[in-house]
């Protein structure tokens with residue numbers, strides 16, 4: 376198995392996973408083609424409904440089999456097949472922990488019906504009593520803390536809701552966008568999943584790797600990854616994306632900056648707003664410490680990082696709001 380760790384494998388996930396004998400993944404994230412006629416360079420995304428459902432059951436079963444006993448399994452899926460995924464999960468013995476709605480803040484325009492602006496993300500586990508859930512690593516400041524000055528507020532912040540609206544789709548103009556893949560997930564969304572449901576040095580597997588967002592997030596968070604992608608072109612470009620990222624990490628790797636960026640994206644508070652408001656900054660710094668397992672962050676250091684991010688990011692991938700004005 377070591378041969379495949381930290382690699383993007385070019386192949387059909389059903390064939391590849393079918394050859395694996397031992398469970399190796401602590402976390403699986405799958406974002407399959409949704410069967411809605413998307414243009415991929417190799418895969419044809421408009422199959423007969425019954426074939427697509429049978430295929431979904433096949434790969435879900437194989438993913439379950441390579442998942443370690445305490446493992447977690449997240450699946451992103453569109454409206455058309457969300458119900459089928461849930462039924463299959465029940466049939467193959469997975470336990471659902473959350474049915475998350477990712478409400479993306481930049482939906483596509485429509486002419487004659489309401490614009491679709493969400494994707495379903497299922498969070499399943501193999502064993503309902505034994506799984507990793509690092510709540511501290513994903514907590515965010517609560518409204519009690521931020522808005523209402525409520526002394527009953529939990530100083531640890533709160534676990535986010537199951538409707539996620541902090542991340543937009545990765546649009547063509549975003550810095551994050553790779554330009555060679557049609558439907559890239561935001562890294563920040565993957566980071567939340569990886570932070571909650573894996574630990575450092577764990578193995579995160581993505582059977583539909585695409586542009587390697589899962590691998591990129593795993594790499595930045597000190598996890599191992601395995602990505603499987605049927606298109607040679609996407610697989611090769613993914614390897615280049617990850618090689619570049621490894622170089623950037625070894626040059627600039629900075630835990631304070633990484634954590635600050637992730638919390639900024641999760642709260643959508645602008646650096647400017649934080650730097651102007653001492654109370655808000657204190658709550659933010661405290662939340663960083665909670666997320667990092669009580670490692671203390673110095674306010675001045677965080678403020679320095681916020682200044683740097685504020686100046687640099689003229690073109691942010693997530694619009695920054697001046698918090699709830």
Ligand SMILES: C[S@@+](CC[C@H](N)C(=O)[O-])C[C@H]1O[C@@H](n2cnc3c(N)ncnc32)[C@H](O)[C@@H]1O
Nearest residue numbers: 387388406408418559560583585586588604605
């Ligand atoms: C929705 S995209 C994944 C996007 C990915 N989450 C990202 O952020 O870039 C689905 C990907 O699955 C790939 N794919 C389709 N069938 C596959 C198979 N049987 N095995 C492996 N990859 C497959 C497609 O080429 C496509 O890149």
